[in-house]
Amino acid sequence: MSLAVDQWVEQIRAGDVRALSRAITAIENGEPEAEVILQQIFPHTGRAYRIGVTGAPGTGKSSLVDRLAAHYRRQGQPVGILAVDPTSPFTGGAILGDRIRMQGHASDPGTFIRSMATRGFLGGLARATTDAALVLDAAGKQVILIETVGVGQDEVEIARLADCTLVVLVPGLGDDIQNMKAGLMEIGDIFVLNKSDREGADRLEQQLRAMLELAPTRNSWRPAVVRTVATEDRGIAELAEAIARYRQHVEQTGRSRAMAIEHWKQRLLDLLQSRLLDRLVRNHLSAQTLTSLAEQVAERKKDPYTAVEEILAQAGLR
Amino acid sequence: MSLAVDQWVEQIRAGDVRALSRAITAIENGEPEAEVILQQIFPHTGRAYRIGVTGAPGTGKSSLVDRLAAHYRRQGQPVGILAVDPTSPFTGGAILGDRIRMQGHASDPGTFIRSMATRGFLGGLARATTDAALVLDAAGKQVILIETVGVGQDEVEIARLADCTLVVLVPGLGDDIQNMKAGLMEIGDIFVLNKSDREGADRLEQQLRAMLELAPTRNSWRPAVVRTVATEDRGIAELAEAIARYRQHVEQTGRSRAMAIEHWKQRLLDLLQSRLLDRLVRNHLSAQTLTSLAEQVAERKKDPYTAVEEILAQAGLR
Numbered sequence: 362m363s364l365a366v367d368q369w370v371e372q373i374r375a376g377d378v379r380a381l382s383r384a385i386t387a388i389e390n391g392e393p394e395a396e397v398i399l400q401q402i403f404p405h406t407g408r409a410y411r412i413g414v415t416g417a418p419g420t421g422k423s424s425l426v427d428r429l430a431a432h433y434r435r436q437g438q439p440v441g442i443l444a445v446d447p448t449s450p451f452t453g454g455a456i457l458g459d460r461i462r463m464q465g466h467a468s469d470p471g472t473f474i475r476s477m478a479t480r481g482f483l484g485g486l487a488r489a490t491t492d493a494a495l496v497l498d499a500a501g502k503q504v505i506l507i508e509t510v511g512v513g514q515d516e517v518e519i520a521r522l523a524d525c526t527l528v529v530l531v532p533g534l535g536d537d538i539q540n541m542k543a544g545l546m547e548i549g550d551i552f553v554l555n556k557s558d559r560e561g562a563d564r565l566e567q568q569l570r571a572m573l574e575l576a577p578t579r580n581s582w583r584p585a586v587v588r589t590v591a592t593e594d595r596g597i598a599e600l601a602e603a604i605a606r607y608r609q610h611v612e613q614t615g616r617s618r619a620m621a622i623e624h625w626k627q628r629l630l631d632l633l634q635s636r637l638l639d640r641l642v643r644n645h646l647s648a649q650t651l652t653s654l655a656e657q658v659a660e661r662k663k664d665p666y667t668a669v670e671e672i673l674a675q676a677g678l679r
Numbered sequence: 680m681s682l683a684v685d686q687w688v689e690q691i692r693a694g695d696v697r698a699l700s701r702a703i704t705a706i707e708n709g710e711p712e713a714e715v716i717l718q719q720i721f722p723h724t725g726r727a728y729r730i731g732v733t734g735a736p737g738t739g740k741s742s743l744v745d746r747l748a749a750h751y752r753r754q755g756q757p758v759g760i761l762a763v764d765p766t767s768p769f770t771g772g773a774i775l776g777d778r779i780r781m782q783g784h785a786s787d788p789g790t791f792i793r794s795m796a797t798r799g800f801l802g803g804l805a806r807a808t809t810d811a812a813l814v815l816d817a818a819g820k821q822v823i824l825i826e827t828v829g830v831g832q833d834e835v836e837i838a839r840l841a842d843c844t845l846v847v848l849v850p851g852l853g854d855d856i857q858n859m860k861a862g863l864m865e866i867g868d869i870f871v872l873n874k875s876d877r878e879g880a881d882r883l884e885q886q887l888r889a890m891l892e893l894a895p896t897r898n899s900w901r902p903a904v905v906r907t908v909a910t911e912d913r914g915i916a917e918l919a920e921a922i923a924r925y926r927q928h929v930e931q932t933g934r935s936r937a938m939a940i941e942h943w944k945q946r947l948l949d950l951l952q953s954r955l956l957d958r959l960v961r962n963h964l965s966a967q968t969l970t971s972l973a974e975q976v977a978e979r980k981k982d983p984y985t986a987v988e989e990i991l992a993q994a995g996l997r
Contacts, residue, residue, distance in 0.1 A: 625974075629986055637996070654943075661721065678955070
């Protein structure tokens with residue numbers, strides 16, 4: 362395996378599309394090789410700039426990401442796109458979507474697009490996306506665009522992972538700012554008003570700016586607001602400029618090192634947590650014991666806290 | 680403390696609004712009392728029926744939940760509502776929203792409404808919501824409506840927690856079924872076409888039914904489709920009927936016990952995981968060590984996997 366892995370790592374570093382795809386699949390499925398790969402590529406990471414792009418369905422995130430990718434490609438920067446999607450075993454929607462989108466970049470080996478899905482374990486998607494970004498980073502992608510849908514905890518997690526987070530809004534989606542879920546307001550370093558040729562764009566921008574005035578600044582940065590019409594390629598250069606300004610700001614204020622350390626603290630705790638559980642399950646907790654305890658809890662014969670203490674005591678971990 | 684907790688538990692079981700609120704706040708903040716409370720109320724839980732309600736922003740989930748709550752109240756069933764919301768430190772939107780919504784139920788002590796928020800730890804929202812539902816269950820609420828926004832992993836988690844999951848769609852939100860995130864399709868036991876007096880309702884229903892035809896059934900149940908206009912109270916009784924049919928179906932096929940055991944297996948592993956990490960951090964991992972390792976990882980002097988193995992080795996857990 363070691364020789365095969367060495368070769369695989371080499372292909373990843375060379376940006377080989379099949380090697381990248383296989384590595385990300387291994388990460389999604391939690392295959393043991395994934396960790397060996399990540400360990401080996403790790404020293405070659407840390408150069409990519411990760412841009413998170415999030416917003417409600419229908420805001421045109423995918424078009425925006427595609428246009429932004431094309432912009433960076435014109436500047437000669439290799440680009441990776443990770444589209445984070447809930448698992449879809451029966452529609453295969455993610456894979457189909459990838460194929461359609463890939464066609465737009467088909468002739469360009471400098472762009473790699475991939476949808477991310479997981480088998481639904483808690484926190485799994487954020488973790489897998491972080492690791493996939495490391496793979497693309499090692500492959501020499503200078504910009505990694507991470508597209509997420511929805512307004513859940515995923516977005517907060519992925520904002521934590523990205524170096525810069527774009528929140529995409531559109532006029533007239535029924536959600537004026539008052540309705541907009543507050544979580545989104547707090548993760549945006551840059552707000553993109555897409556489809557800004559639609560009615561209501563001025564009002565939305567005013568509301569947004571008024572709200573941002575009230576918000577405390579993060580890293581002494583007042584979030585930028587940029588108008589785009591992604592389908593017509595309008596505002597994309599301005600958006601890239603705003604991203605560059607934010608990046609420069611964070612680097613100049615010395616915040617980027619502190620952010621990286623904070624990020625890795627969280628990652629280490631996260632890794633530790635799953636390691637500890639893996640070991641406990643492997644060495645001290647049989648499937649029968651777990652099922653039997655779950656049955657007792659389901660029947661209210663035992664509370665879950667007592668059940669967990671029993672498992673820990675049996676493992677000598679009290 | 681013990682006497683105070685005993686009293687608190689008694690007040691919870693009596694449905695005292697302030698006692699319920701304080702308990703849920705303690706859960707959200709991870710206060711030590713929360714666990715004592717949960718342990719004590721646990722034998723008195725297991726009777727409530729938990730209905731998850733999810734869908735994109737602008738689909739009218741809140742109105743639907745309010746009308747459904749009113750429907751169950753008319754049947755004399757005590758109702759709890761948990762509105763799951765991303766944290767909003769600066770807008771206070773959740774709390775304001777609660778106050779406005781509470782007014783509609785102000786004269787009715789049989790309805791309890793609460794927004795859920797967490798301090799942003801991974802998986803924290805799903806866990807806190809599960810525990811809050813236990814508190815409402817112990818308080819004698821027979822129906823618990825759990826409202827979530829977005830289409831992220833949260834929803835999958837909360838679908839796992841609920842006994843029945845409603846997915847809310849509306850015509851003309853720019854998302855026809857093709858655009859709809861596939862994750863939503865798979866968690867719905869019942870699909871609600873809200874605002875179904877709008878143009879495009881027929882087409883949406885056709886698309887949806889066609890898609891559901893292709894999907895594999897879960898628990899040998901073909902998801903129901905119900906049309907509503909929540910703001911005019913139309914279709915609410917039909918929706919409640921579909922929920923009752925699903926409930927009966929699951930109970931008759933003996934699936935409810937298997938689902939409960941599966942749910943508790945996951946919860947036990949989840950609890951175990953955080954217990955293990957807590958203990959490790961408390962006994963074997965100083966803040967300095969963690970920071971220093973995170974610095975080395977951020978500087979690429981060490982990979983995270985090696986760092987984690989070092990921590991485990993130092994703790995004697997290799």
